[in-house]
Amino acid sequence: MTQTDRITIFFAWAVGIGCIIFLMLPIVITVATSFTSSAVYTLPPPEWSLRWYKSLERRSGLWDAVQLSLNLALISTAISMVLGTMAAIAVARGDFRGKQAIATFTVSPLMMPGLVVGVAMLQFFREIGLRDAYWSLLLAHVVITLPFVMRTLLASMGAFDFSLIDAARTLGMSYPRAILKVLIPNLAPAYLTGGLFAFLASMDNYPISIFLTDARNKTLPIKMLQYLEEQPDPSLAAMSSGLILMAIVVLVVASRTVGLNRMIDT
Amino acid sequence: MNARSDRIALLAVPGLAFLAVIYALPLLLLLFKSIQGVDGLTLVTYIDFFSDEFNRTVLWRTLRVALLTTLLALVIAYPTAFAMARAKGIWLTVFLVALVLPMSLGVIVKAFAWSILFRSNGFINTTLQTLGITDEPVRMLFTETALVIGAANVFLPFMVLPIYSVIRQLNSSLPEAASSLGATPWFRFTRVTLPLSLPGVVAGSAFTFSLAISMYVIPSLIVGERQQTLSMLIARSFLYLRNEPLGSTISAVLLVIAIFVVLFSSWLAGRLGARQ
Numbered sequence: 001m002t003q004t005d006r007i008t009i010f011f012a013w014a015v016g017i018g019c020i021i022f023l024m025l026p027i028v029i030t031v032a033t034s035f036t037s038s039a040v041y042t043l044p045p046p047e048w049s050l051r052w053y054k055s056l057e058r059r060s061g062l063w064d065a066v067q068l069s070l071n072l073a074l075i076s077t078a079i080s081m082v083l084g085t086m087a088a089i090a091v092a093r094g095d096f097r098g099k100q101a102i103a104t105f106t107v108s109p110l111m112m113p114g115l116v117v118g119v120a121m122l123q124f125f126r127e128i129g130l131r132d133a134y135w136s137l138l139l140a141h142v143v144i145t146l147p148f149v150m151r152t153l154l155a156s157m158g159a160f161d162f163s164l165i166d167a168a169r170t171l172g173m174s175y176p177r178a179i180l181k182v183l184i185p186n187l188a189p190a191y192l193t194g195g196l197f198a199f200l201a202s203m204d205n206y207p208i209s210i211f212l213t214d215a216r217n218k219t220l221p222i223k224m225l226q227y228l229e230e231q232p233d234p235s236l237a238a239m240s241s242g243l244i245l246m247a248i249v250v251l252v253v254a255s256r257t258v259g260l261n262r263m264i265d266t
Numbered sequence: 267m268n269a270r271s272d273r274i275a276l277l278a279v280p281g282l283a284f285l286a287v288i289y290a291l292p293l294l295l296l297l298f299k300s301i302q303g304v305d306g307l308t309l310v311t312y313i314d315f316f317s318d319e320f321n322r323t324v325l326w327r328t329l330r331v332a333l334l335t336t337l338l339a340l341v342i343a344y345p346t347a348f349a350m351a352r353a354k355g356i357w358l359t360v361f362l363v364a365l366v367l368p369m370s371l372g373v374i375v376k377a378f379a380w381s382i383l384f385r386s387n388g389f390i391n392t393t394l395q396t397l398g399i400t401d402e403p404v405r406m407l408f409t410e411t412a413l414v415i416g417a418a419n420v421f422l423p424f425m426v427l428p429i430y431s432v433i434r435q436l437n438s439s440l441p442e443a444a445s446s447l448g449a450t451p452w453f454r455f456t457r458v459t460l461p462l463s464l465p466g467v468v469a470g471s472a473f474t475f476s477l478a479i480s481m482y483v484i485p486s487l488i489v490g491e492r493q494q495t496l497s498m499l500i501a502r503s504f505l506y507l508r509n510e511p512l513g514s515t516i517s518a519v520l521l522v523i524a525i526f527v528v529l530f531s532s533w534l535a536g537r538l539g540a541r542q
Contacts (some may be wrong), residue, residue, distance in 0.1 A: 026379030174299030
């Protein structure tokens with residue numbers, strides 16, 4: 001190893017460690033401010049306290065927003081799993097032109113501006129007479145979650161040995177049953193990862209949802225930004241810390257079952 | 267093509283039909299309406315949009331912020347991915363956690379954290395003053411620099427991961443082979459490592475750029491109304507001004523840019539793939 005190599009590697013490590021600190025900074029700051037006793041964001045806090053966690057109980061409509069967001073995220077991810085599995089099998093096994101186009105198209109909502117998709121859906125739903133906020137949100141959230149599911153399923157099905165399905169069929173299983181009993185258990189890591197990121201994307205979506213909500217149906221991100229505009233006190237940091245804790249728990253479970261390295265592979 | 271794979275192709279129909287109706291059709295209608303005049307097609311809404319100097323400033327700011335965000339993310343991500351590809355054991359875990367944990371957190375949480383950090387009595391200013399770098403608090407919140415830093419932070423994992431996955435798969439014996447043939451380190455990097463890792467760079471940059479031109483939550487929390495971006499103009503014209511034609515025009519402009527980015531990056535990725 002030459003001198004230049006050593007300098008390059010040292011430089012890469014220095015930037016890498018800086019990058020870790022940079023990435024963790026907002027998380028650490030949020031958690032630290034949530035335990036402040038003061039009503040403004042000073043760091044380090046003058047005294048530690050749980051008052052902002054207690055104040056969450058008094059936030060009107062917070063629980064409704066959490067429930068709506070969980071409901072939308074779970075149902076839309078489940079629908080995307082079904083639609084995504086079928087489409088990914090077609091791309092992996094089918095013998096037709098335009099397979100690459102299908103893959104690009106199903107993943108493309110990831111790269112489209114959220115607000116624009118929201119505006120377009122709002123105008124479209126109005127034109128076809130769909131006025132119910134919950135159903136509009138649910139349809140939109142399937143569009144939000146499907147690309148995440150598709151991306152992981154397309155990658156993992158490309159590597160799946162489909163002769164296992166044929167073997168199961170020879171043993172007398174029907175095609176749907178073979179998919180359910182052989183393919184899905186084999187691709188469990190991909191389902192877990194894709195489903196996890198889809199779920200989180202739905203929980204987090206603001207730009208599309210904002211156009212489709214009404215007074216009674218407000219998702220968690222919309223409620224959070226609304227609180228932030230009305231009363232920007234550290235209770236928002238407490239709320240965020242709750243979400244951080246949830247993310248950590250989910251990640252620990254996911255990394256135990258799938259492994260962190262496999263989670264980012266797909 | 268046999269009957270069996272014909273039937274398998276049909277499996278894609280429900281998902282595609284759903285996306286076609288709920289996602290593609292609304293976007294196409296939006297684009298169509300933006301060029302629909304009283305009699306026939308017209309570009310008058312676009313001409314109106316671009317003839318307003320304010321709109322041009324906002325468009326230019328949106329592109330500039332997105333470009334700077336992508337560049338900053340790339341500059342941090344490339345060496346990081348390089349170090350990550352050499353990391354083992356606990357260090358690899360630390361890298362992976364630092365990337366995956368922020369990815370699983372909402373953008374509101376992160377943008378909000380940056381708005382705390384950038385306050386004049388915030389963490390960064392206090393640190394700068396304690397270290398004696400500045401005497402007075404530096405105004406950071408509501409500046410474009412703050413926006414670029416915050417946005418690069420949020421999108422960084424999407425830049426690191428594609429580059430990491432390409433560098434990791436690089437055969438480490440290639441640079442060594444080049445070196446044993448007498449290539450200088452610089453030659454090795456520019457002729458071997460860099461070209462082979464370009465697909466990852468293109469994928470990460472395209473994704474980061476398209477997220478950055480359309481971000482809404484991050485600028486509204488970090489720069490507020492003072493420095494509008496296209497997304498903020500869209501939200502404002504729909505949600506506050508109730509000016510739907512204006513909002514639709516800006517949406518169409520942003521959509522055209524986004525589609526262009528997608529097409530250009532996949533063309534570039536295709537060319538890189540063909541060359542190798």
